[in-house]
Structures are given as C-alpha cells and as structure tokens.
Amino acid sequence: MQLFIVGLLGCSLVLSAQALYSSSDDVVELTPSNFNREVLQSDGLWLVEFYAPWCGHCKSLVPEWKKAATALKGVVKVGAVDADQHKSLGGQYDVRGFPTIKVFGANKNKPDDYQGGRTSQAIVDGALNALKALVKDRLSGKTGGSSYKQSGGGGGGGSAQDVVELTDDNFDKLVLGGDDVWMVEFFAPWCGHCKSLEPEWAAAASSVKDQTKGRVKLGAVDATVHQVLASRYGIRGFPTIKIFRKGEEPEDYQGGRSRGDIINAALDLFSDNAPPPELVEILNEESVKKTCEDSQLCVIGVLPHILDTGASGRNAYLDVMRKMADKYKKKMWGWLWAEAGAQMDLEAALGIGGFGYPAMAAINTRKMKYALMRGSFSETGIHEFLRELSVGRGSTATLGGGNMPKISSAEPWDGKDGQLPEEEEYDLSDVDLDEEFRKIEL
Structure with missing residues (x-):
C-alpha cells in the first residue's frame, strides 16, 4: 500500500512538473487563445518568456522570473509561453x-530580443530601460508601427507592415492584372474581429513578402469606403478573406486567423503556383553567388565523373535532385551541382575528400555553416537529410576559414556520354628499329 501511494505521488509530481507557472503567480500564462488579446492588443510593455517544461535553464529561471513579475506588477506585464506545447x-x-525572452514594446508585431542577465534584478532593470525607451518614443511622437487600416500607400506600396491598401481605383490593376497570388481581407473599421485580425495580418504580410520574394501579396480593402468592390465580390460579413489567382475565380479563405495560419496558407499558395527552383551547374563563382546569395540554404550535389556513369546515369542523379528541389520549393533554397573533381577546393571544404560520389551538402552562406549528407543519394535519403536541417536538427560545421572556398571555372556539361582522351599516335615509318635495338644493347 505504501508503495502504491508513493507511486501515485511520483506520478502527480511528474504531472505537476509540466507547468512551471500557476494562476497564483504574477506571471501571466500565455497561449494562442489569449496571446493576441493580452499582448498584441495591449498598450503596455510586455516581457514574455518562451520555455519548455523539460528545459533545465527554464526551471532555473522560474524563481527569478516570478520575483521580477511581482516587482514589476502594475508597471510592466510579465508573461510565459509553454512553447513546447504551443x-x-x-x-x-x-x-x-x-x-527565449522577447520584449513587446511600441511595435508589438516586431518584438525585441531580451539580451540581459537572468537574475530578477537584471530582468527588472531591462524592463525599466525598455519602458523608458517606450515613453521617450511616445513623447517624440513615435507610435511604433503603423496600421494598414489608417495608412495610405495605395498603388502597390503598402503600409509599413507590407499590407497593400486596395481601393476601387487600383484593385483591378494590382490584383487582377498581375501575375502574383493575392490574399485580400475585406474589413470594416468598426468590426471587432477585424481589429483582432489586424496585427496578425500585418505581421504575416511582412513574413510572406520575405519568404516568397513578393510573389504572394497580402492586401486589405475597407469595404465601408470601397463599396463597389465589396458588392462585386458579395461581401456580407467582416472580415472576409478571399484568394485571387490570375485567370481564376476568387475563392474564400477557410484557414485560421493567426499569423502562423496565414503564413502557412500563403506559402502553400506560393508552392502550388511557383515553378521548381533551377538546378544550376557550378561553372564559376558567379553561378554560386547568384544562386546562393538570397537563399537561406544552398544544396550542392557532387556527382560522379561522366566516364563513371555516362549520360543516363548522370541524368538519373539530376532527376532525383530536381524532384527534391520541387518538393522543397517553398523553402526558396538554391540548388547546385558539380562533377567530381571539377571543384576540388569546394569538395575539400565540405569534407567530401575526393571519394564517395555522389555526395550532397547544404551550405548556409550567411553563417558559413555546412552539413554533409550521410545517407543514400536517393529521394528518401535526401528527404531525410533536408527534413532534419529544416527543423534545426542536422549536424553542422563551419566552413574552413569562415569563407566560401575558391570556385574554379569549368566547362558546362554537353549532355553527352564522356569520351576517353585519344592516345597520341607516333609515326615510326622513318625509324630503323634494328638500329635502335643495337643502341640499347650497347
């Protein structure tokens, strides 16, 4: 019986350890259901900790975070998000x-990273400094982020949050006349749900613009002002979101209203409509720079020499790479390939070392980090490799010297089988072989 009770107590302790904060603390527990209302729509300053219950550093921070929250009560809000659950x-x-600690100040859509110490005193000092800066900005007239509902910016310029204000005058030209995909919100200024959506829509617009390089745009129409547009598309409630693709009838957006939901929907739209990235042969430094400079990752395949595979074997490897480039096209990565031995400095920097072809590596040219694929050069093997990298689990190393290796100039592959170099022929018609042999004997 005692063992049974101890077992129950052990279970209850494990369960209670999952929650680092309780309702009795001055730390506000934040979730997706209350984050928008509590933080983003607040006029005050927030310090928000993103934690995981199993994290040792998070557990160590708990008493200091609670103490700081109590000291700042009524002055600065202190919250916590279980980012493992949410x-x-x-x-x-x-x-x-x-x-991870974020400071949500004047512009709630772009919080700052907290860089201070982890003691309660350091946290309080950091919060008060951020509060002082917020008040100073307000005194100088800075509001910290404009609202697309009040801002101008028609003609495609968009607001400070990259939401394009659409009107009766510019809608057809920008939305219907362009090649880009559009997500358009029809709103009314007095609508409470529209006000709740505004920071999510604005933040998503900035992220989508960066991640799709402007190929998916977010717009907004004040339906109380531009009633011709609202009538044309049968708008009867607010907010209504519609998706516009060139040459197709608009469709209703049925997804969630958080910025994450909107971003994911936009990336899916981009992926559905975008061509796969080009697979570029490494011929010179310019080909690498052009492919990699705007990409978070550059995926590089080093393929066997053409004499080892022939054209059919090489094309099979290239087809695998093209399929995976298409599969991961929403990531906006660069894709490159080179023949074994053509880029020896690059191979040495990636640890390929002149053997084990075909090989693959991924390079982050901004951080000068790379990861080498250990699995098979197949759709399954490459997918496992890239999936691990995309979620931050892949093993990485620093490129030698922290710089890109030298890229050699190379001739482009002509698409044909390789040919062995012709042996040089010697004309022996004028040579007296007997005389030559006699010289050897002497």
Whole structure:
C-alpha cells in the first residue's frame, strides 16, 4: 500500500512538473487563445518568456522570473509561453532555444530580443530601460508601427507592415492584372474581429513578402469606403478573406486567423503556383553567388565523373535532385551541382575528400555553416537529410576559414556520354628499329 501511494505521488509530481507557472503567480500564462488579446492588443510593455517544461535553464529561471513579475506588477506585464506545447506560437517569433525572452514594446508585431542577465534584478532593470525607451518614443511622437487600416500607400506600396491598401481605383490593376497570388481581407473599421485580425495580418504580410520574394501579396480593402468592390465580390460579413489567382475565380479563405495560419496558407499558395527552383551547374563563382546569395540554404550535389556513369546515369542523379528541389520549393533554397573533381577546393571544404560520389551538402552562406549528407543519394535519403536541417536538427560545421572556398571555372556539361582522351599516335615509318635495338644493347 505504501508503495502504491508513493507511486501515485511520483506520478502527480511528474504531472505537476509540466507547468512551471500557476494562476497564483504574477506571471501571466500565455497561449494562442489569449496571446493576441493580452499582448498584441495591449498598450503596455510586455516581457514574455518562451520555455519548455523539460528545459533545465527554464526551471532555473522560474524563481527569478516570478520575483521580477511581482516587482514589476502594475508597471510592466510579465508573461510565459509553454512553447513546447504551443509550438505554433513559438514558431511565429522564431524561437529556436529555451528559454527565449522577447520584449513587446511600441511595435508589438516586431518584438525585441531580451539580451540581459537572468537574475530578477537584471530582468527588472531591462524592463525599466525598455519602458523608458517606450515613453521617450511616445513623447517624440513615435507610435511604433503603423496600421494598414489608417495608412495610405495605395498603388502597390503598402503600409509599413507590407499590407497593400486596395481601393476601387487600383484593385483591378494590382490584383487582377498581375501575375502574383493575392490574399485580400475585406474589413470594416468598426468590426471587432477585424481589429483582432489586424496585427496578425500585418505581421504575416511582412513574413510572406520575405519568404516568397513578393510573389504572394497580402492586401486589405475597407469595404465601408470601397463599396463597389465589396458588392462585386458579395461581401456580407467582416472580415472576409478571399484568394485571387490570375485567370481564376476568387475563392474564400477557410484557414485560421493567426499569423502562423496565414503564413502557412500563403506559402502553400506560393508552392502550388511557383515553378521548381533551377538546378544550376557550378561553372564559376558567379553561378554560386547568384544562386546562393538570397537563399537561406544552398544544396550542392557532387556527382560522379561522366566516364563513371555516362549520360543516363548522370541524368538519373539530376532527376532525383530536381524532384527534391520541387518538393522543397517553398523553402526558396538554391540548388547546385558539380562533377567530381571539377571543384576540388569546394569538395575539400565540405569534407567530401575526393571519394564517395555522389555526395550532397547544404551550405548556409550567411553563417558559413555546412552539413554533409550521410545517407543514400536517393529521394528518401535526401528527404531525410533536408527534413532534419529544416527543423534545426542536422549536424553542422563551419566552413574552413569562415569563407566560401575558391570556385574554379569549368566547362558546362554537353549532355553527352564522356569520351576517353585519344592516345597520341607516333609515326615510326622513318625509324630503323634494328638500329635502335643495337643502341640499347650497347
């Protein structure tokens, strides 16, 4: 019986350890259901910790975070997000480690990273400094982020949050006359749900613009002003979101209203409508720079020499790479390939070392980090490799010297089988072989 009771107590302790904060603390527990209302729509300053219950550093921070929250009560709001449970919320703010602390000040759509110490005193000092800066900005007339509902910016310029204000005058030219995909919100200024959506829509617009290089755009129509547009598309409630593709009838957006939901929907639209990225042969430094400079990752395949595979074998490897480039096209990565031995400095920097072809590596040219694929050069093997990298689990190393290796000039592959170099022929018609042999004997 005692063992049974101890077992129950052990279970209850494990369960209670999952929650680092309780309702009795001055730390506000934040979730996707209350984050918008509590933080984004607040006029005050927020310090928000993104944590995981299993994280040792997070557990160590708990007493200091609670003490700081109590000291700042009524002055600065202090909150906490279980980012292990609410991964979508952590993902929206690019949380990659625990604990991560963000400062939500004047512009709630673009919080600052907290860089101070982890003691209660350091946290309080950091909060008061951020509060002082917020008040100073307000005194100088800075509001910290404009609202697309009040801003101008028609003609495709968009607001400070990259939402394009659409009107009766510019809608046909921008939306219907362009090649880009559009997500358009029809709103009314007095609508409460529209006000709740505004920061999500604005933040998503900036992210979508960057991730799709402007190929998917977010717009907004004040349906109380531009009634011709609202009538044309049968708008009867607010907010209504419609998707516009060139040459197709608009469709209703049925997804969620958080910035994460909107971003994911926009990336899916981009992926559905975008061609796969070009697979570029490495011929010179310019080909690498052009392909990689605007990409988070550059995927590089080093294929066997043409004499080892022939054209059919090489094309089979290239087809695998093209299929995977298409599969991951929404990532906007660059894709390159080279023949074994053509880029020896690059191979040495990636640890390929002149053997084990075909090989693959992925390079982050901004951080000068790379990862080498250990699995098979197949759709399954490449998918596993890239999936691990995309979620931050892949093993990476620093490129030698922190710089891109030298790229040699190379001739482009002509698409044909390789040919062995012709042996040089010697004309022996004028040579007296007997005389030559006699010289050897002497």
